[in-house]
Amino acid sequence: MLGLGLIGGSLLRAARAAGREVFGYNRSVEAVRAARAEGFDATDNLDEALRRAAAADALVVLAVPVPALPILLAHIRDTAPGCPLTDVTSVKGRVLEEVRAVGLLDRFVGGHPMAGTAESGWAAGDAGLFTGAPWVVAVDDHVDPHIWAQVMALALDCGSFVVPARSDEHDAAAATISHLPHLLAEALAVTAGDVPLAFALAAGSFRDGTRVAATAPDLVRAMCEANAEQLVPVLDRALDLLHHARAELVDGRPITDLVEAGHAARTRYESFPRPDIVTVVIGEERWREELAAQGRAGGVIRSALPVRDSRR
Amino acid sequence: MLGLGLIGGSLLRAARAAGREVFGYNRSVEAVRAARAEGFDATDNLDEALRRAAAADALVVLAVPVPALPILLAHIRDTAPGCPLTDVTSVKGRVLEEVRAVGLLDRFVGGHPMAGTAESGWAAGDAGLFTGAPWVVAVDDHVDPHIWAQVMALALDCGSFVVPARSDEHDAAAATISHLPHLLAEALAVTAGDVPLAFALAAGSFRDGTRVAATAPDLVRAMCEANAEQLVPVLDRALDLLHHARAELVDGRPITDLVEAGHAARTRYESFPRPDIVTVVIGEERWREELAAQGRAGGVIRSALPVRDSRR
Incomplete structure (x- = not known):
């Protein structure tokens, strides 16, 4: 988890509560100390966090404001370029550009958990923040089915339902x-x-x-x-x-x-419907177009879709 | 009470609950029957209602939609031209024009109780509809202080607070x-x-x-x-x-x-203030301008202001 503010800090808590192994980085040491005091594995050393992510092939979550992305992405490219990568930012096109610019597009699937409060910072975080909230997971043309499935699983583990959507339509x-x-x-x-x-x-x-x-x-x-x-x-x-x-x-x-x-x-x-998406197999032919179409029509993913057992 | 729909019907109930003698007219006999069944004095005979109002010097309340006003006002001019007159319509300038056109301006003080529900008709009425709601009473240049005081008293009796305002500013x-x-x-x-x-x-x-x-x-x-x-x-x-x-x-x-x-x-x-208006004496020099100014600043009348004991 790169960034331990309201969203990143809530996500660290929610993912741990779901039984996941989580560790976090934050630039300011105050949030790191506060997270550690609550028993979380956190550091203010970015390269240490990224080396560890690379060794574990961890799903890396960008949870920083957009202006902080370029520097962070450059570090990821240098230290953990093979890790699957997602984000939790409210504007998706801009993040896609930054990720493309640094050459990490093929490992990236954008995300937007549509939850928040008027508060900010680690202390405002809440493991239940995402419960029952829509979490957009981007089905852009480039996305890898296995990384997509990992991001979907994270969102579901945190209690959200997944709305599949293209970044530009989002x-x-x-x-x-x-x-x-x-x-x-x-x-x-x-x-x-x-x-x-x-x-x-x-x-x-x-x-x-x-x-x-x-x-x-x-x-x-x-x-x-x-x-x-x-x-x-x-x-x-x-x-x-x-x-x-x-x-x-x-x-x-x-x-x-x-x-x-x-x-x-x-x-x-x-009276907009919210049908469950159940018929799509991630990785099958035209799975991205199919998910985007069902998301547009109000469809949501409430339990994990299967992934086709092959490389694309 | 001319008109026994949601607002007129609620007002008939609220005014009786406040101990006032009330009687109502409605064009359709269904509402009249329903009102009578609840013990109210109501008729579908307009001229009878107006003759009675004239005999009692009753405060006549227009509680009909704007398109019904011209015909109703013509009857009032013919049968009860001396009665004090108010209304409960949400647009004040248009009503003022209709009243002026029929020659009843000097007996008229416009009003707008800012209360309502999505319902309509006698059956939807409620004696408590006006409780705690703002009730605009118009302080236009022409208004008579004694009639103004009567409309103020009606609003206060119904549990509203009075916001004094010019019709154009309203x-x-x-x-x-x-x-x-x-x-x-x-x-x-x-x-x-x-x-x-x-x-x-x-x-x-x-x-x-x-x-x-x-x-x-x-x-x-x-x-x-x-x-x-x-x-x-x-x-x-x-x-x-x-x-x-x-x-x-x-x-x-x-x-x-x-x-x-x-x-x-x-x-x-x-943080807009809602100070009580307490210093104005109705009918004193510049009382209309003073009430309009205090209303503009958020002032409200929660208990009856005194009336200067003289003709203007």
Whole structure:
């Protein structure tokens, strides 16, 4: 486990609780001391951790912020280039680029456990953080079936269910269901802040619509800016819809298009199915395309899929 | 009580529970029968109800949808033009126009109890609906202090606290904290509906941001379209903020302006004060301006203010 913050620290705890042998690295010695005090095997010596990972052929988990990736990946390339590699970062395309740049793509399967709290750091970690949460495991064209199965098993061991998805589709979806809502909430809060009486009358619609504007600005900026390429097109789509409704309001025409489509979409979301994926064998022909298609349709993996017993 | 739907029916119950003498009119006989079965004094004969109101100098409450107002107001002008008059409609400027058009402005003080449920009709009514809810009472330039005091007393008797506000400021605030959030929620839901994988990954930010898109389309259209004049400028403000952030994302610049302002506004909202208004005497010089100013600053009336003992 490279990085023992909220996610890495929670994952170290969850994986150990599942009976796995785990060891961790963290740059700051405070988190290492705290982890050791709780009986975990942890070090602030990166090369020592990576040599040990290489010797054990351990699954290496990147659990550091995106800006820390290049240096960390260079060390992995030098010391543990053969280890299977995954990550737990919320933006997948950017991580894929960094991994490709350092030449480790064939050992890498991206991941995104969709769990978190407003806290950060080792002390905020919790072995139960991933229980019942979706954990996206990337089915990009390059992924190796055996490494994919290892990442799937880690997610399942931690109590998550697995959503198979391509990295680019993950990022477009995250832009839509997480980053765009943040922008809309910020804009709503600012607009209301300038209208006399708005806060005095604000109730449920406003509270719901601005809840995520309470998120720390640095976090909001980091996620939106890192995913700008995917965020701009979905923001444009929302802006188009709003401009269309604006024109109707100005002309005294009904805003039926937006309101009925919005209600229909929200209704579809409420009844969105979550079927179990059970028929796919990892490594069989077109397994990646099949998993991506089933994930797109709401399918999730709740118990380990079989792996075809052969090299690709 | 003219209209015995959710709001009118709840108000009839709440006012009787407060010890007031109440009687109601409803166009459809079903609601009248249901109200009578629960021991209420109700009729489907409008002129009978209005003659009785005129004889008793009763406070007449308009509790019908906006499209029903012109006909109802014409009857009131003919049969009970001297009665004090209020309403419980969510858009205040439009009602003010209708009342002015029929020549009853000097007897009218607008009101908006900010309470409701997803239900409608007499059967959905509840004597406790207004308990603890804000009830806007309009302090427009024309309002008579004695009628204003009667509407205030009704709201307080029903367990609400009173927010004094001008009708135009009420409508601008409602556009911002209710109608704009509906438009943003609809746009977010539609946008996500078109992105593969979005529903599969949707979590808290999306659920909060689209919750009000589950509202019946007709209700959303009715409130937004009736308040278009106030809604368009606040929608434009939100669109400006979003276009500004979009340009920054495209250029790879930080979206600090929007995110920090949004966070600051949401933080201000969370600590918005709700001081009691206690120093104003209704009917004294500039009492309307003073109440509007205190309402704008978050002030609320929790127990009846005194009325200056003189004619204006």
